[in-house]
Amino acid sequence: MWSSHPRALPFLFFSEMWERFGYYLMIGIFTLYLKDVKTGYGMTEAEAADLYGTFIALVFLTPFLGGLLADRYFGYRKSIIAGGLMMGLGYCLMAIHNTAMLYTSMSLVIVGNGFFKPNISTLLGNVYSTPQHVQQKDEGYNIFYMGINVGAFICNFFGAALYIMLGWGYAFIAAGVGMFIGVIVFLVGTSHYAAYDIKKGVKEGDMSITRITLLILLPSVLAGIVGWMLPGSIFGSDSTDAFIFACLPVLYFYGSLYRKAAPEEKRPIAALLAIFAVVIMFWAVFKQNGSALTTWADRYTDRSLDGTTATVFDQLSLAQTIPFKKDSVALYDQQFRLQKENGIVLTEFNYHPYFRNLPAEKTPAEGSSIKVWATNLSQSINPGWVIILTPLIVALFTWMRKRNAEPSTATKIAWGLFISGLSALVMVGAVYASSNGAEKAGMWWLVASYGVITLGELFLSPMGLSIVSKLSPPHITSLMMGGWFVSTSIGNKLSGVLATMWDNYSDKANYFWLNFALLMAAAAMCFAMLKWLNRIMKEKGL
Structure with missing residues (x-):
């Protein structure tokens, strides 16, 4: 697969694979853990979705800050190593069931990812900057992206087995161990990319780190505090208000990069900022895999197992046993959530929520139980599709490139948005097939939806990393890579905002129609800009 690629690629591939193993193991069980009323935090759907988002x-x-510091001061390798260690520690600390420790561990992951994520992507771009490899950059990013998803695929099986057998804490520790392995792999491959770890320094006219701290970071913190403390909630919750307010100085900073850029740098920066804006909608829908789609898998998908399949899953510790009996702990009904929100907790007798929309012929007798596959395994469907489809996509674009028919990177992104929107239509079909959730939907609806959005993802996400590497002025490449992740961040938060609305839609089809509309609008905007974007890329000789 990578015999013709730089020797650095396998090491960066496996470093990122193990980093994503840790991250997606953690994120795959995060909302389930938050909503677990027995050994988690007993949050409601809206509370968990808001914190997740x-x-x-x-x-x-x-990554905005991590990219800037790496570009100017620390270099890429030191930043990647420091970020990986912080993330690994953060995952391990999540094993401690304590609210203060939860937020401490989340903070370590947040800061650590800022140093790791933009800089390993930038380092990969630098490795492909040589004349013999520059034409393989898109292909290299596709292969690198498959490494991300190999880690994301296998991690959920480890996570399910560990939290079923031993509890949530052991699953979080496994995420930390995976991250530490990624750091070790990165260190082993140092000799293959040390020459590409070049600090860009501070260019004349660039804002100093002191000015950035005083004019961007400090205002962001203060704006976030103001947003949090405002009476009521403007955008749905205090955390959403705080996030939106905190983003304003960061967005101002990226606007200032365009205003202060040299004339030959203005158009490429403008093109990148335009792409950052339209892909926000993709992340807003895609990142619901850890919230709304996990809820769909948990409550509305038929996860029952029987026969040999049940035996195999049980032996691999990937099956959960759900008893059909009244639970005196009384933590299952929506009424409990309403009472909790009002500050009142009453003991009730209820069945596990999985049985609410189970067909009568599949409902077990009182006192018996059924086996179901662990909910977080649904998180492996998307990376599984990536592993299957990536070689096909790479082969397709290689074939088209040999015939001078390969679409531009910007064109791929536009088609990625359009294709992703079609995945929402699959979920609309799932809602109708399940009579709006009154009955369990087959798991193949979820598999199909993930398959469609994965195809869109492969046209968009690795291409986004590639186009940033291609169009960014050399002295701010990692900073602009951070800009890609800022747009991802805003989309991620919007995904949480959308997921908090899940319980407000009595007709779940309308929820997915909203997702469809958002992605179609973004695709239309991107197609409208294509001539302009492609012209800028031609000016750069791309």
């Missing part, structure tokens, strides 16, 4: 938003906001 804020968390993954901040995880992808800090």
Whole structure:
């Protein structure tokens, strides 16, 4: 696969694979853990979605700062190593069931990702900057992206087995161990990319780190505090208000990069800022895999197992046993959530929520139980599709390139938005097939939806990393890579905002129609800009 590629690629591939193993193991069980009323935090759907959205938003906001510091001061390798160690420690600390420790561990992951994520992507771009490899850059990013998803695929099986057998804490520790392995792999491959770890320094006219701190970071913190403390909630919750307010100085900073850029740099920066804006909608829908789509898998998908399949899953510790009996702990009904929100907790007798929309012929007798596959395994469907489809996409574009018919990177992104929108239509079909959730939907609806959005993802996400590497002025490449992650961050937060609305839609089809409309609008905007974007890329000789 990578015999013709730089020797650095396998090491960066496996470093990122293990880093994503840790991250997606953690994120795959995060909302389930938050909503677990027995050994988790007993949050409601809206509470968990809001915290999830804020968390993954901040995880992808800090690359702005991590990229800047690596570009100018620390270099890429030191930043990647420091970020990986912080993330590994953060995952391990999540094993401690304590609210203060939860927020401490989340903070370590947020800051650590800021140093790791933009800089390993930038380092990969630098490796492909040589004349013999520059034409392989898109292909290299596709292969690198498959490494991300190999880690994301296998991690959920480890996570399910560990939290079923031993509890949530052991699953979080496994995420930390995966991250530490990624750091070790990165260190082993140092000799293959040391020459590409070149600090750009501060260019004349660039804002100093002191000015950035005083004019961008400090205002962001203060604006976030103001947003949090405002009476009521403007955008749905205090955390959302705080996040939006905190983003304003960062957005101002990226605007200032365009205003102060040299004339030959203005158009490429403008093109990147335009792409950052339209892909926000993709992340807003895509990142619902850890919130709304996990809820769909948990409550509305038929996860029952029987026969040999049940035996195999049980032996691999990937099956959960759900008893059909009244639970005196009384933590399952929506009424409990309403009472909790009012500050009142009453003991009730209820069945596990999985049985609410189970067909009568599949409902077990009182006192018996059924086996179901662990909910977080649904998180492996998307990376599984990536592993299957990536070689096909790479082969397609290689074939088209040999015939001078390969679409531009910007064109790929536009088609990625359009294709992703079609995945929402699949979920509309799932809602109708399940009579709006009154019955369980087959798991193949979820598999199909993930398959469609994965195809769109492969046209968009690795191409986004590639186009940033291609169009960015050399002295701010990692900073502009941070800008890609700022747009991801905003989209991630919007995904949480959308997921908090899940319980407000009595007709779940309308929820997915909203997702469809958002992605179609973004695709239309991107197609409208294509001539302009492609002209800028031609000016750069791309």
